[in-house]
Amino acid sequence: MDAATCSLAGPVVSSEASLAREFEECLMDCPRLAFRVALGVLRNPAEAEDVAQEAMLRAYRNFAQLRDRQRFRPWLVRTAWRLALDARRTAARRERHETAAMEGRSEPEAEAVAAAREFERHVAEALDALSEKLRLVMVLAAIEGYNTREVAALVGIPEGTVKTRLLRARQQMAEKLRCVVKPIPAG
Numbered sequence: 001m002d003a004a005t006c007s008l009a010g011p012v013v014s015s016e017a018s019l020a021r022e023f024e025e026c027l028m029d030c031p032r033l034a035f036r037v038a039l040g041v042l043r044n045p046a047e048a049e050d051v052a053q054e055a056m057l058r059a060y061r062n063f064a065q066l067r068d069r070q071r072f073r074p075w076l077v078r079t080a081w082r083l084a085l086d087a088r089r090t091a092a093r094r095e096r097h098e099t100a101a102m103e104g105r106s107e108p109e110a111e112a113v114a115a116a117r118e119f120e121r122h123v124a125e126a127l128d129a130l131s132e133k134l135r136l137v138m139v140l141a142a143i144e145g146y147n148t149r150e151v152a153a154l155v156g157i158p159e160g161t162v163k164t165r166l167l168r169a170r171q172q173m174a175e176k177l178r179c180v181v182k183p184i185p186a187g
Helices: 001-025 030-042 045-065 069-102 106-130 130-142 150-155 157-176
Strands: none
Touching: 001 045, 001 069, 030 045, 030 069, 030 130, 045 069, 069 106, 069 130, 069 150, 106 130, 106 157, 130 150, 130 157, 150 157
8 A cells, every 4th residue: 555655646736846947947037027117007116026926925825727738927917916905905995094094183284185085096097997808918018127028928918909999098097087176377
């Protein structure tokens, strides 16, 4: 019985080792990519680092279930993206609670901070109002600075589709922010 157990354990161990090697190969520059995607959503390096670590942990745990290993990078981008959105929603809820607790304090600098936060909230809401497809392209291209070819490779869509989605995302955000931004008087 021991011989049978040993003969079965060999392929399992080598399969796990080859899976680990394959994961390490896929992982080359992905931690930085996951961080940059998260930073594009959160705009806070510490929070983005936490999200990137969580994305890498999920990638490690679920790598064996990934059918097409060539799609690892796009899969990781989507995972980091969704985790960052979740983290931002949690932070927004926390901020609403803190703001509600601080109601009644009226200091000049507090008003400026509140106005800046209000504008950031409007931008975040405009970004959130975009469909997931448009939002992902907008963050990767406009915020993260990837060119359309790189975004197409990361997301797994044609470059022309990236350009179209980026144009639509910019138009929709401009329309949503038009009522928030006051025109600057001439002269």
